Amino acid sequence: MRKRPQTCSGAFSFGGKKVKQAEERQDYLPGNERVIHQRSDIFTYSMDAVLLARFVRVSGAEKAADLCSGTGAVPLVMSLRTEAVIDALELQPLLCELTERSIKTNNLEKQVRVMERDLRDLSGFALGKYDLVTCNPPYFPVTAEKGVNVNTSKTLARHEVSCTLDDAVKAAAALVKSKGRAAFVHRPERLGDIITTMQKRKLEPKRLCFVHPREDRPANILLIEAVKDGNPGMTTEPPWIVYDKEGNYTPEFYEHYFKGGKSYA
Structure with missing residues (x-):
């Protein structure tokens, strides 16, 4: 029988003052095969x-790398599909600590490694040695925002404060080997910027998929995969529709999200 995910609470120091922190949760990732440590605050x-x-x-x-890794959801889920060693790069120390606990909880110490790094400084890394790089970068340019989240951690994760789109693509292009793959998730309205930036860094977009909340709604997520030094030519794959008219997951999306869907070669 599976152990029920645990919660714990405590305090941390901020500006010299002891601040009560929200409970740390252990949640199951979709499919219930991996547990992730996270905190809502x-x-x-x-x-x-x-x-x-x-x-x-x-x-x-x-050998794979996940940039802007947050609490490690991408490498935790990806480890179900590959035996590749995955390096999770994250700027924020607290998120790295949560990822480290998730790695231990899931007994992935031999496969997933967390690194507290600013992807704008890759000194010491073996560049051009990764077969695969993934990235879930901040989506929103600061100049385009009327206001940013006051929570510093969430601000860094969502807004281009310490990492722009170009920073993320540049890092991915530097780490991945020639003919290796780099995959990003982002917002559809940034597609033009994404393609232009990728091509500037010699990442040629090869696969594109849009995710729609409902069949009659505009896409709100895009998934794109590029090949380093690849030839031109991109395939737009069938869209993923999250909910049907009754508000339930569509069968196709349920397969992708909870069971992994078809296995991409």
């Missing part, structure tokens, strides 16, 4: 991360 994973881990092709990969 700092950061919790979103559907986007799981979809990225389900979408990216992992065949043949021996």
